[in-house]
Amino acid sequence: DTEVTQTPKHLVMGMTNKKSLKCEQHMGHRAMYWYKQKAKKPPELMFVYSYEKLSINESVPSRFSPECPNSSLLNLHLHALQPEDSALYLCASSQDPAFSGANVLTFGAGSRLTVL
Amino acid sequence: AQRVTQPEKLLSVFKGAPVELKCNYSYSGSPELFWYVQYSRQRLQLLLRHISRESIKGFTADLNKGETSFHLKKPFAQEEDSAMYYCASISSGSARQLTFGSGTQLTVLP
Numbered sequence: 001d002t003e004v005t006q007t008p009k010h011l012v013m014g015m016t017n018k019k020s021l022k023c024e025q026h027m028g029h030r031a032m033y034w035y036k037q038k039a040k041k042p043p044e045l046m047f048v049y050s051y052e053k054l055s056i057n058e059s060v061p062s063r064f065s066p067e068c069p070n071s072s073l074l075n076l077h078l079h080a081l082q083p084e085d086s087a088l089y090l091c092a093s094s095q096d097p098a099f100s101g102a103n104v105l106t107f108g109a110g111s112r113l114t115v116l
Numbered sequence: 117a118q119r120v121t122q123p124e125k126l127l128s129v130f131k132g133a134p135v136e137l138k139c140n141y142s143y144s145g146s147p148e149l150f151w152y153v154q155y156s157r158q159r160l161q162l163l164l165r166h167i168s169r170e171s172i173k174g175f176t177a178d179l180n181k182g183e184t185s186f187h188l189k190k191p192f193a194q195e196e197d198s199a200m201y202y203c204a205s206i207s208s209g210s211a212r213q214l215t216f217g218s219g220t221q222l223t224v225l226p
Contacts, residue, residue, distance in 0.1 A: 040219075041218070041219075042202055042216035042217060042218055042219050043160065043202075043216055044216075045213050045214070045215070048213070056213060058213075090159075090160065098212070103206075104150075104162050104165065105162070105214060106161075107159045107160040107161065108159060109158075109159045110159065
């Protein structure tokens with residue numbers, strides 16, 4: 001299995017809802033990432049997990065809560081989101097937790113979130 | 117802060133014509149650069165990385181330290197090359213991370 005799988009593909013939620021995005025990889029990668037991508041914009045890093053520990057949080061609002069239950073799974077818990085949080089949320093993984101020229105990120109297809 | 121700049125938001129070329137997507141970087145040290153591509157309705161994927169000096173799908177990218185550039189080139193564009201192309205770099209310092217340029221939407225016309 002050489003893919004990063006994200007579910008759900010689409011999610012519509014109200015501002016008072018609690019929902020979660022899920023990401024899974026079975027490539028033995030030791031780092032996993034959440035990126036946010038607005039329409040026609042580049043992906044922006046949100047969180048990095050290295051060896052199942054949160055290593056980077058790019059000052060993301062607390063209404064986004066990441067969780068890494070094990071080395072294959074990454075969740076993003078959503079609560080009290082705002083309409084401006086509507087975006088494509090991309091999960092990625094890499095063999096090497098250290099960002100380097102040799103480190104290639106494998107991306108999932110994304111979860112498209114709409115907040116009403 | 118290290119960053120990459122892609123000056124062209126949109127680029128159109130005719131099939132069979134050469135194509136060059138520009139990427140300039142600002143860097144203090146050894147740059148670590150990539151090209152990622154996002155085809156319509158497909159996931160973002162790595163195209164090239166500068167350390168590999170490889171050619172993928174006919175594309176090449178050479179690091180030019182004098183001009184601080186990492187332009188992506190292909191001698192003969194194909195319609196299936198139409199996609200969004202992102203130049204990306206690894207920022208140095210304690211908080212290393214992969215940062216993307218603003219992207220160039222390439223359209224190859226028939």
